[in-house]
Amino acid sequence: MTRAALTAKTTTALTYIRKEYVRRLKKVPGAPIHLYNVVDSSTPSLQFKYIPEYVLREGVHRASSEAQVGCQQCSPHMGRDIGCEYTKKCDCLEYAAVDESRITDPEMIAQYEDYKLNGGDSMGFPKKFPYFAEGTKIQRTGALVPFYLNSRRPIYECNDKCKCGQYCRNKNVQFGRTVEVEIFKTPTGRGWGLRCKKDLHEGQFIDTYRGEVITDAEATRREEASLSKAKASYLYSLDKFADTENLNVEEIYVVDGEFMGGPTKFINHCCEPNCRQYTVSYNKHDCKVYDIAFFACRFIPAGEELTFDYLDKDESESQELEEPGEGAIPCLCGAKNCRKWLWT
Known part of the structure; x- marks a missing residue:
């Protein structure tokens, strides 16, 4: 009788937790987020808090709003009614990568070589907007163009101070997630996973990685206090511009998405x-706080689990792993070219 009573109480508690979690999911802005579990009776922790944007902790500061500037030569109606039309007029692309493949004129080649050597203004060189504009194939509208999709180049979007209008072609990630996703319990022992309810096209935006933005010192403290190396999977260093801006390690901020964030966790x-x-940056003068956005790097059919490489590096960085040591975490992805270990 006692065992039956305990079982009933446990079932009631599990049901309450599940319903409460689903209730909270319904309050998250954007397309619906679903919960699915036919593996066991567990539910993701109710301690996790869904947030719409970063939460800046002690010692973390964005660049002053006065430092944010927008494009002033563009307008909402420049021909196709898609906002910015010409990269040479969009001031938001000032620090965007130059499309070297389009530099063929001898005089421009010489100018570009001088620019690379001595620095200066790159606005006169050919560049690309990051997203396919409205009017292209429906599968491509808003998707990353190959110039960005197949590289690690930072994306600079227009912002509220721009004169290109609310629906400029160069605004995408800032509007948030528009795809319907499902948090599900994996049957392969990999915990919870995420998948989409509809097909995703190559280059389509999914969502950002959100969490607490903390100092490097605080990130180190949290990682050392953790009992598992898996803590590293929730920590993202905002170090994209560390080399170009000569930032010291202690100046780099870190995003911790373990206890608050979005479904990309x-x-x-x-x-x-x-x-x-x-x-993805909305302020070209802020090299320390920017968004980390997930995009589909190929066509993803509905129902396929969304995955990314936890050890993904810029092209110049090595992908080799050290031999596994004590406490090493094995990789369970099952890919043909699996590296076998996540953290060694």
Whole structure:
């Protein structure tokens, strides 16, 4: 009788936790987020808090709003009614990568070589907007163009101070997630995962990685206090511009998404991923706080688990792993070219 009573109480508690979690999911802005579990009776922790944007902790500061500038030569109606039309007029692209493949004129080649050597203004060189504009194939509208999709180049979007209008072609990630996702319990022992309810096209935006933005010192303290190396999977260093801006390690901020964030917390690792994370900035003068956005790096059919490479590096960085040591975490992604270990 006692055992039956305990079982009933446990079942009631589990049901309450599940209903409460689903209730909270319904309050998250954007397209619906679903919860699915036919593996066991567990539910993600109610201690996790869903937030719409970063929460800046002690010692973390964004660049002053006065430092944020917008494009002033553009307008909402420049021909196709899509906002910015010409990269040479969009001031938001000042620090965007130059499309070197389009520099063919001898005089421009010489100017570009001088620019690379001595620095200066790059606005006169050919560049690309990061997203396919409205009017292209429906599968491409708003998706990353190959110039960005197949690289690690930072993306600079227009902002509220721009004159290009609310629906400029160069605004995307800032509007938030528009795809319907499902948090599900994986049957392969990999915990919770995330998948989409509809097909995702190559280059389509999924969502950002959110959490607490903390100092490097605080990130080190939290990682050392953790009992598992898995803590590293929730920590993202905002170090994209560390080299170009000569930032010291202690100056770099870190995003901790373990206890608060968005559904992207549940995206698992895979050595052959279908998603990739990109740097997205709305203030070209803020090199320390920017968004980390997930995009589909290939076509992803509905129901396929979303994955990215936890050890994803810029092209110049090595992908080799050290031999596993004590406490090493094995990789369970099952990919053909699996590296076997996540953290060694």
